[in-house]
Amino acid sequence: MRGLIWARLGCVVLTLVCLAHTGGGRAHAATSVGGTIAADTSWTLAGSPYVVTSDLTVGANVTLTVEPGVVVKFEVDHRTDIWGQYAYTRRMVVSGTLLAVGTAAEPVVFTSERDDSYGGDTNGDADATAPAPGDWGYIHLTGPGSRLEQAVVRYGGRHDDNTGTGSTSYFRDYLVWVTSAHPELRDSVFEQAYQTAVYVEGTSSPVIAGCTFAAYGSIGVDTYQGIWAPEIRDNIFTGGSYGIRCAGATVVGNQVTGGT
């Protein structure tokens, strides 16, 4: 009898251990990334999700390739500045080249660590936290040849570039920020941006085609500070304040609903 009881207890203990290991629905361990990537690197499905736990820089002359189906999640690191506004979030600065080319069935996803709808419950808290626009900063493209194709970029767009400098906050409220570069953004979804989804400045001539911009706070594509000629073609803008703000861009075949 005593042996039977111990056997049953053993079953209970084993069950608890198994639950602990699968707690929160975490499929498998995430890969933590941050700092500077100094040599050509691929992020693979086997390593996904990748969690950005400090500012991430892709160095000059370096290519980061993100394979189809890979989910990249940015740690939520909100801190309150001296004005009482939340200030600091994670970001990705691409001085080299970012190749994030997915497929319709397996897009490349950039999102908040609180977004359980891609890559599972990566932060291990079940539904205790929900993602929100501005959970992370931006992807800043400043180097040659970057491509985002069949990608989903969501819940970012808020960053204080003066964090840690002791100066007044300098908010960069963009989900994707293009400075003097010529990336191709095709057939992708940019949604839940805190303010502007894609901001283009300097001698930039990106191609932005076949994309959907949804539920962003302010402007879908803002190229007003760009002095070259971007091509903005066949995109859908929905649920933001404005679709496109531009000067000197080629703008063809776009649809704007729920804004102007």
Ligand SMILES: [Ca+2]
């Ligand atoms: Ca969660």
